[in-house]
Amino acid sequence: MTECLLLDIEGTTCPVTFVADILFPYAQTHLSSFLAEHGDEVIIQDIARAAWREWEQDSDNTAQAILQEAKASNLQERQALENYWQLLIQTDRKATSLKDLQGHLWAEGFQKGDIKADLYPETITSLKRWKKEGLKLAVYSSGSIKAQQLLYAHTISGDLRELFSGWFDTHTGSKKETTSYVTIANQLKIPAASITFISDNGVECDAAQEAGMQVLFSLRPGNPDQNPRGHRVIHSLEQVDALI
Numbered sequence: 001m002t003e004c005l006l007l008d009i010e011g012t013t014c015p016v017t018f019v020a021d022i023l024f025p026y027a028q029t030h031l032s033s034f035l036a037e038h039g040d041e042v043i044i045q046d047i048a049r050a051a052w053r054e055w056e057q058d059s060d061n062t063a064q065a066i067l068q069e070a071k072a073s074n075l076q077e078r079q080a081l082e083n084y085w086q087l088l089i090q091t092d093r094k095a096t097s098l099k100d101l102q103g104h105l106w107a108e109g110f111q112k113g114d115i116k117a118d119l120y121p122e123t124i125t126s127l128k129r130w131k132k133e134g135l136k137l138a139v140y141s142s143g144s145i146k147a148q149q150l151l152y153a154h155t156i157s158g159d160l161r162e163l164f165s166g167w168f169d170t171h172t173g174s175k176k177e178t179t180s181y182v183t184i185a186n187q188l189k190i191p192a193a194s195i196t197f198i199s200d201n202g203v204e205c206d207a208a209q210e211a212g213m214q215v216l217f218s219l220r221p222g223n224p225d226q227n228p229r230g231h232r233v234i235h236s237l238e239q240v241d242a243l244i
Helices: 016-038 042-057 061-072 077-090 096-112 123-132 145-153 178-188 202-210
Strands: 004-007 136-140 166-168 195-199 214-218
Touching: 016 077, 016 096, 042 061, 042 077, 042 096, 061 077, 077 096, 096 145, 123 136, 136 145, 136 178, 145 166, 166 178, 178 195, 178 202, 195 202, 202 214
Parallel strands: 004 136, 004 195, 136 166, 195 214
Antiparallel strands: none
16 A cells, blocks of 8 residues: 655656756756856855766766866866756756756746746645645655755645655666665655655656556656556546555
């Protein structure tokens, strides 16, 4: 019996178009001005140091090429990192430093009213219903915890963060690795078999299943992955109740 729903965001509770068409372009457009205004803040400097470590170890040829070019030309560190982060945005890389930075950048956008959360029509009513029924709710997304909380704090029904008992991002580990789901179950203090993971990515579903979790594959129009790989399929969150 399911005690906890572990929810992906993009393609599961939120359309992929919100991330691809709103959040990513906003980060790309405002990255330079954000770094100019906040680059000297301690938390942003910490993220920058982490980014340098990631960049040094990045096996991507283009990333290494712009790193060597930056070093050869003695490019200012902030400008060099901006170039690297722009590359990561353009290629939709799941680098932890970028996700952390985007969380702060999007926070400013939400606070200014430039960004509003765009969830599937049934998401809010489903979350509230599950919570009322006594299910624990948790989030596991490649977006940073800060970005996750921003999304759920700025909905048409107000701040929904209190509905959730756990937040997990790539600091926990890759969403495609079984060990990440074992870690999540341990941190939630709930047996893996009592957790149902819902995602739009078949490889992530495989990893969660291998960790002992129940799995539902979110198959929506426009989602990049249309192959459920044998997992049970939902087309709406309203179908979840009958399957857990």
